[in-house]
Amino acid sequence: xxxxxxxxxxxxxxxxxxxxxxxxxxxxxxxxxxxxxxxxxxxxxxxxxxxxxxxxxxxxxxxxxxxxxxxxxxxxxxxxxxxxxxxxxxxxxxxxxxxxxxxxxxxxxxxxxxxxxxxxxxxxxxxxxxxxxxxxxxxxxxxxxxxxxxxxxxxxxxxxxxxxxxxxxxxxxxxxxxxxxxxxxxxxxxxxxxxxxxxxxxxxxxxxxxxxxxxxxxxxxxxxxxxxxxxxxxxxxxxxxxxxxxxxxxxxxxxxxxxxxxxxxxxxxxxxxxxxxxxxxxxxxxxxxxxxxxxxxxxxxxxxxxxxxxxxxxxxxxxxxxxxxxxxxxxxxxxxxxxxxxxxxxxxxxxxxxxxxxxxxxxxxxxx
Amino acid sequence: xxxxxxxxxxxxxxxxxxxxxxxxxxxxxxxxxxxxxxxxxxxxxxxxxxxxxxxxxxxxxxxxxxxxxxxxxxxxxxxxxxxxxxxxxxxxxxxxxxxxxxxxxxxxxxxxxxxxxxxxxxxxxxxxxxxxxxxxxxxxxxxxxxxxxxxxxxxxxx
Numbered sequence: 001x002x003x004x005x006x007x008x009x010x011x012x013x014x015x016x017x018x019x020x021x022x023x024x025x026x027x028x029x030x031x032x033x034x035x036x037x038x039x040x041x042x043x044x045x046x047x048x049x050x051x052x053x054x055x056x057x058x059x060x061x062x063x064x065x066x067x068x069x070x071x072x073x074x075x076x077x078x079x080x081x082x083x084x085x086x087x088x089x090x091x092x093x094x095x096x097x098x099x100x101x102x103x104x105x106x107x108x109x110x111x112x113x114x115x116x117x118x119x120x121x122x123x124x125x126x127x128x129x130x131x132x133x134x135x136x137x138x139x140x141x142x143x144x145x146x147x148x149x150x151x152x153x154x155x156x157x158x159x160x161x162x163x164x165x166x167x168x169x170x171x172x173x174x175x176x177x178x179x180x181x182x183x184x185x186x187x188x189x190x191x192x193x194x195x196x197x198x199x200x201x202x203x204x205x206x207x208x209x210x211x212x213x214x215x216x217x218x219x220x221x222x223x224x225x226x227x228x229x230x231x232x233x234x235x236x237x238x239x240x241x242x243x244x245x246x247x248x249x250x251x252x253x254x255x256x257x258x259x260x261x262x263x264x265x266x267x268x269x270x271x272x273x274x275x276x277x278x279x280x281x282x283x284x285x286x287x288x289x290x291x292x293x294x295x296x297x298x299x300x301x302x303x304x305x306x307x308x309x310x311x312x313x314x315x316x317x318x319x320x321x322x323x324x325x326x327x328x329x330x331x332x333x334x335x336x337x338x339x340x341x342x343x344x345x346x347x348x349x350x351x352x353x354x355x356x357x358x359x360x361x362x363x364x365x366x367x368x
Numbered sequence: 369x370x371x372x373x374x375x376x377x378x379x380x381x382x383x384x385x386x387x388x389x390x391x392x393x394x395x396x397x398x399x400x401x402x403x404x405x406x407x408x409x410x411x412x413x414x415x416x417x418x419x420x421x422x423x424x425x426x427x428x429x430x431x432x433x434x435x436x437x438x439x440x441x442x443x444x445x446x447x448x449x450x451x452x453x454x455x456x457x458x459x460x461x462x463x464x465x466x467x468x469x470x471x472x473x474x475x476x477x478x479x480x481x482x483x484x485x486x487x488x489x490x491x492x493x494x495x496x497x498x499x500x501x502x503x504x505x506x507x508x509x510x511x512x513x514x515x516x517x518x519x520x521x522x523x524x525x526x
Contacts, residue, residue, distance in 0.1 A: 110452040124496040129388045159395050166395075176498060180399050194399070212445075213453055308398055319437055322445025325461045326435075329496040 043332035047125055048190040056332035058117045060203055061188045067116055067203030074112070074221070077262050078105045081228050084255040085235045092238055097231060104224040111217035112202065119328040120207030121193035123174060123182060131175035138170070162307035181308070183288055193326075196280075197287040206287075209328065212321050215277055222270045229263035232256045284309045284316040383486065383505035391424065391500040401431040403492070403500050410504065414485050423477055423489070424500070427470065434466035467493060 043056035051060050060067070078101070086098045126134070138155055155170035157177050168177045171184050174191045178184070183195035185205045194208035206214045236256055239249035250257050280290060285306060289295060295306040310316050389410050394402040405424045407417045444462060448455050474491050482489055482502075490501040 107452050110454065114453055123498070126498070127495065130390055130495070130499060130501070133388070133390050161395055161398050168395075179393065179498075180395055212449070216449065216453070318442055318445075321449070322442045323437055324435055324441045324444070324463050325448070325456060327461075327463055327467060327493070329493070331494075 040336045041332070042330070042334045042336055045336060046330065046332070048122065049188050050122075050190070052332060059119050059332065060116055061198070061205065063187055063200075064116075064203035065200030067201065070201045070203075071109070071112065073262065074105070074108060074224075077228065077259055078224070080255040080259055081231065084253055085232055085259070088235055088239065088253075089231060093234070101224075101227060101231070104220060104227060107220040108217060108224050111213050111220060114213040115199075115202045115206065115210050115217050116204045118204075118210040118213060119330060119332070120205040120211075121195075121209040121326065122188075122205075122207075122328075122330050123176065123179075123191040123193060124330050125173070126175040134170075134175065134177065164305070164307040166307065181286060181289070194286060195288050209326055215281060215321060218270060218274045218277060222267070222274045225263045225267045225270055228259055229267055232259050232263065236260070281317050281320045282313040284320060385503055386506040387504045389502045389504065391502065393498060400435050401492075401497055402428050408502075411487070411502065414487055414504065415482070419481055423481070426473065427492075427500070430466055430470045430473065434463045 041056050043052040043059075046052070049062040051062050051064075052058065053060070081101060082098060086101070089097045155177075157168040157170075158165055159168060159180075160166070161180060166180050168180065170176070171178050171191055173184060173189065176191070178191055179193065181194045182191050184191045185195065185198050187198050188205055190205070192205045192207040194211065196206040196211055196214075198205045199214070202214065202217070204210070235253070236246065236249050239252060240246040243249055243252070277287075280287065283306060285295070289306075310319060387410060389408045391403050391406075391408065394404040396402075403424050405421050405428075407420055411420060440462060471491050471493070474489050478489055486505040488503040488505065490503065492498070492500050495501055
């Protein structure tokens with residue numbers, strides 16, 4: 001949408017330069033390849049280890065882990081449930097069961113896809129000028145002189161948040177001082193804001209932007225597995241009561257046995273995970289911080305508490321789950337600006353931006 | 369307005385970029401988006417301190433408005449949750465609306481205040497909300513700098 005704004009500006013801004021390309025015959029050989037070269041979108045040159053689909057609309061980690069397996073298990077188990085258990089249960093109990101099951105499955109699949117395909121809050125890497133500026137600021141305060149031969153010790157910056165000292169670490173890959181609660185994921189090779197963990201089941205990092213989807217996914221999945229488990233148990237119980245026993249019931253409906261096994265093993269782990277993340281949400285912590293024990297009072301003093309917590313379970317939950325949705329910072333579908341032009345004085349007469357973006361180097365200087 | 373843009377682009381390509389100043393984030397209030405209002409020394413000769421501070425403070429206020437946690441954001445969040453967050457695909461969030469306001473404000477500031485002084489502010493969203501980048505131009509042209517705005521950087525903030 002922001003692209004549309006710039007598209008409105010540029011055609012107005014560049015009526016005059018477009019006719020002027022004629023007076024410079026020499027550069028045309030240069031702009032021609034650039035003119036015909038397809039402008040790249042930023043996702044095509046993205047430095048992290050991610051994969052993009054649908055022309056940059058969908059992002060997923062390069063190591064998608066067991067995401068296909070997760071999706072497969074969910075769909076297959078739910079499918080078996082609807083095909084083999086629902087008819088019996090509808091006949092003997094209520095027809096609300098497939099409806100509830102259907103709603104849950106839809107919720108689970110949608111939240112899973114959203115968790116996997118959303119940008120978790122990746123921080124774009126620093127531009128060269130920014131990195132140089134930071135280096136200058138670090139080197140200035142008389143730090144160790146010989147920094148060329150070996151990698152200097154990790155650079156940290158201390159800041160105070162809510163009367164608590166927080167260390168910001170310098171990321172050598174992204175060349176920035178990581179904001180608080182940001183961590184660099186080695187699997188995706190990106191700094192992710194409010195980094196929770198990299199989930200192989202989901203095939204993506206869980207961070208600021210997709211944590212609510214992830215939470216929704218595990219909660220609805222725990223409901224779904226508990227629901228299927230309960231229904232299948234009921235089904236088998238009813239069948240064995242009316243029939244000749246449990247073994248025969250299982251033989252009559254072997255799919256139920258599969259579902260039972262899958263759900264039995266999943267329900268404990270998923271319920272446990274949901275419980276753990278509910279605790280994290282209520283205390284406004286991330287898995288990363290919890291594991292490292294960042295705020296768990298190392299010295300046992302009252303001072304080390306979580307500076308981000310709002311000290312109210314309700315408010316923490318609201319903030320984490322219902323807070324404003326931050327935008328993606330990596331602008332996957334924007335076009336790469338043509339900064340490859342050497343300097344602004346060279347009059348390369350490129351045509352006016354066929355796309356909105358950068359009109360650097362397209363306008364001839366006119367005696368200014 | 370079109371001519372102003374035109375003039376600024378001419379300025380950009382006739383002036384040479386001397387330096388870039390980066391205004392870093394201020395994390396003293398947590399992870400919300402705020403920029404430091406400390407006046408950088410490189411800008412001392414180029415712009416008045418009060419104008420610069422006004423700009424940064426206004427930007428900080430805009431970001432605070434975008435990230436404000438209150439009735440409207442809860443409503444948005446709950447509504448989104450009940451629709452399994454599919455509503456984000458159709459609806460523009462409040463944050464995005466405020467980001468648009470911010471980019472218009474920055475354009476306006478560039479036109480009116482910064483470009484006449486040979487400076488240019490880059491929208492922080494184009495730098496991953498890490499810094500406010502202010503480009504300092506040395507005007508090589510004889511005639512004074514003209515006003516204009518930055519229609520340069522690309523982003524769609526999504």
